[in-house]
Amino acid sequence: MGLLGPGLPGWAASRPILAGQAAWEAGPVALPPPAALPATERRRTSASVRLALAAAAEAAAASGLPPAELETVFASSNGDGAVVGAILEALSAEDGAISPTQFHNSVHNAAAGYWGIAAGSMRPSVSLGGHDDSFPSGLLQAAAATVARGAPVLFCAYDAPLPPPLQAHRPTEAPFAAALVLVPETHGAGTPLTVDLVETAAEGAAGPLASLVAGNPAARALPLLQALAAGRAGRIGLPLADGGAVVLELGAP
Numbered sequence: 132m133g134l135l136g137p138g139l140p141g142w143a144a145s146r147p148i149l150a151g152q153a154a155w156e157a158g159p160v161a162l163p164p165p166a167a168l169p170a171t172e173r174r175r176t177s178a179s180v181r182l183a184l185a186a187a188a189e190a191a192a193a194s195g196l197p198p199a200e201l202e203t204v205f206a207s208s209n210g211d212g213a214v215v216g217a218i219l220e221a222l223s224a225e226d227g228a229i230s231p232t233q234f235h236n237s238v239h240n241a242a243a244g245y246w247g248i249a250a251g252s253m254r255p256s257v258s259l260g261g262h263d264d265s266f267p268s269g270l271l272q273a274a275a276a277t278v279a280r281g282a283p284v285l286f287c288a289y290d291a292p293l294p295p296p297l298q299a300h301r302p303t304e305a306p307f308a309a310a311l312v313l314v315p316e317t318h319g320a321g322t323p324l325t326v327d328l329v330e331t332a333a334e335g336a337a338g339p340l341a342s343l344v345a346g347n348p349a350a351r352a353l354p355l356l357q358a359l360a361a362g363r364a365g366r367i368g369l370p371l372a373d374g375g376a377v378v379l380e381l382g383a384p
Contacts, residue, residue, distance in 0.1 A: 133186035135160060135162075135182060135189075136308070136309075139155075141189055147360075149353075149357045149361070157305070160306045167198075168184075168245060172248055176236075177214050177236050179214070180241055183246075184246060186310040190311055194283070194314075202254045202285070204269050204272050205287050206266060206268065206269025207260055211237060212292070213293070217294075257276070265348050270379075289309075290303055291306040292305065332378050334369070336354060366378060367379040
């Protein structure tokens, strides 16, 4: 597991909060530079990329698996909104000049690309976006890849606030990222997880962290993270905007 958000400085440090054993207090989110990247690439990373890679690196390290051998799925509703906003501002300027680095970072798979460089990975990678459904859609994609190819998959969902005037049209509060490594059932390790599509399901509740879910699409991961932190088996619903729902069934650890 990997996690980074306001008042949630990593999975290990946040487990008591997620399990309801300690109070949650929102705080600033520190975005560490990705240590695994070469210095030149590290300087080019945006805040959104640093957010995603921090959670992904924590999850990969905790899994004990070589990062280069993990397939990846990165999911984000906004992508790198700060970079896109800067490009739009540049296009509206008189000369319309765009920084090559900004353009390089504007694609939706920028975080996945930097991860591939940092991990030295040549494994398959998918980057997707699905508005408020980016987390459940990404988790479904990651689970399908794990089962279909019998290979471990690193899944990371992340979103960061947009700059004005984009923020007014797509309000997103503090940065949030969550990551987990899925392994085939035959590995026999970790918590059993079943992912299914159904016609309807009630949204899983996040309790005292509900404000985070309301303020960031990636934070829809929180009911799952809370159940995992507490070692709680059960069913978690993730309704989809266009109908239907993704349902997660957690077994006993």
